[in-house]
Amino acid sequence: MYQYDQLDQAFVDQRVSEFRDQTRRFLAGELSEDEFKLLRLRNGLYIQRHAPMLRIAIPYGLLASRQLRKLGEIARRYDRSFGHFTTRQNLQLNWPKLEDVPDILEQLATVQMHAIQTSGNCIRNVTADHMAGIAEDEVDDPRPYCEIIRQWANLHPEFTYLPRKFKIAVTGSPADRAASEVHDIGLHLRRDKQGNIGFQVFVGGGLGRTPMIGQVIREFLPLPDLLSYLDAILRVYNRYGRRDNIHKARIKILVKSVGIARFRDQVETEWQAARDIAPGLEASQVERVRSFFQPPAYELLQNIDVAAGREPEFQAWYRYNTRPHRVAGYRAAFISLKAHGQNPGDMSSGQMEAVAALADRVSFGLIRVTHSQNLLLGDVRQSDLYAVWKELRGLGLAMPNIGTLTDMIACPGLDFCSLANAGTLNVAKQIQEQFDDLDYLYDLGDIEIKMSGCMNACGHHHVGHIGILGVDKHGEEWYQITLGGSVNGFTALGEVIGPSVPQAEVASTIERIVEVYRAEREDGERFIETFRRIGVKPFKERAYATHSQAA
């Protein structure tokens, strides 16, 4: 993975010193709440319902074992011994003390980590496919380009006070496991006929209260032009994005209002005008960054059948929680953060430290954080999988449910977030209890549930096969359900099935919905495929069949 040189280190160290001074001035009354807000947000610090929340960046989801160990240590020392992994490859601490945050950031800097621009109206942590570098269907490894973008974005002098937040995701695979088409900019790695690397560029995607799918602004952007083209998009957005209404300030609204054709022309004009003074990426620069992402020292191995003759529990884990690897003899193994009874994405300090040690033994000391709020050991020898499973099971991290209905995405909700309308974590528990039977889960197959506690859509409910949105009705928590959303290579927004339901009925409503699928599915059809074939109507008709309280 990428290693800081002394310049990178100097930058994060100076950033910590700056924030230490800003925090001191705030506590001394020299900075007002409003003045400090703009500064703390750009260092990942929110003031939440109970306490500050610190969002730590895990750029493109890649962690070295010493970094995960450090996160565990920080969570134990400064928080309540756990952290929450998010859909955008960040780790959130829910209970740090404001005055401790400079020390936390200093600790992070010792392992080449930071919380720079993880919140606020600026360019956020750049995310990538968790299968980067190991996927069988990959055009190229997206991580070197993510690192180049990370450096470009850090304290970009022109784009640190944008109209609104700005998120970029990069994928090297058509499967788009990074949900890039619902980002402000999505970059899909491509090769031209000569084999040169470039990007198909999507712009204007985003969720929140006005969900939109990104549109193609450029079919093929040559790699040397990457940063100058990003500069051009950001410059047009910085100038013309709305600043008068926070709900209309994302780039998606600008793209929609002028239309993609005109927006493309504006960017093209700006880009052409700026190219002289924005030198392209030099090959040596790209090579330097790429050199950090060379494949580890794989052994020459054959694929083997490790499941045969083992207990059914291991076979289930192998089937659901591991994925093929481009190198023979290896597999990627998920660390499920979706154990029933646990908040999706939460991990304890002890688990972090144990997984760090495990990664050192079996996966070249690297851990990946996924968009679906799990971790992944990317490079496990197939012959080690049984031992890995046993160890993960002992840690409570081997729930064999990856890709099933209980591998759901959920934001922290009302329990932590001051924006939320709804206690997503309670609903998650309710669903886990309702769908506790693994055989039933396996029969339902691949279903993605995504749940947000409010219309800001941190839980990506619009693109869940089943989306759940918490809404407030006269002080009570109700839930609106959508069906048919998806990302992963076919991005679509879900359709609302009808009136929202009270909290106590969410899980039973979902059960009625999946029963429609079970009744209607044809051979081998996944939930989302059945939905696309039969449409929302049969679900609508039967989701509410047995209760009349819906309003």
Next chain:
Amino acid sequence: MRRILRRREVVEDDWRLAGEEGVDEAGSPALIVPFADFRTHIAKWRAYPGRLGVRLSPADAAEDLAEDIQRLSLVAAEFPTAGEGRGYTQGRLLRSRLQFKGELRAVGAGVKQDLLFIMARCGFDSFELAAGQKVEEALKALDRYSVAYQPAEPVPSIRQQRYSAAG
């Protein structure tokens, strides 16, 4: 007289703002004109005998000064709040596209010490600090970082340093 931070020195501001109380337009040796006024009375301002500056509001297009840029000794960009970010783009455009060599001044209630480093990197070399800002702290704030990733003055970019060190 206003005190401003100009090229790292605290100086009395020798510029006057057209339309401000007590300002004699004809008698001022150095006058800043709001962009809208400048555009509306372009012939008058082109004939102005003294030193001339223009003050941009956030929504104004810096490129519209292209024809007159040689004539201007100062351009001021307004940061009415600390969260208003369009002035950064105006600064970059003035310096890089219009090749403006005169005084580029940040003005408004958003001009605070914690933003001076990025303002300077967008080409600003003078700062009319918001009320309550301490000049000594502001001066120090300009040197908060010895490194930066993007190619911009005055700190050389990490890219440049990395490759000059290697080569």
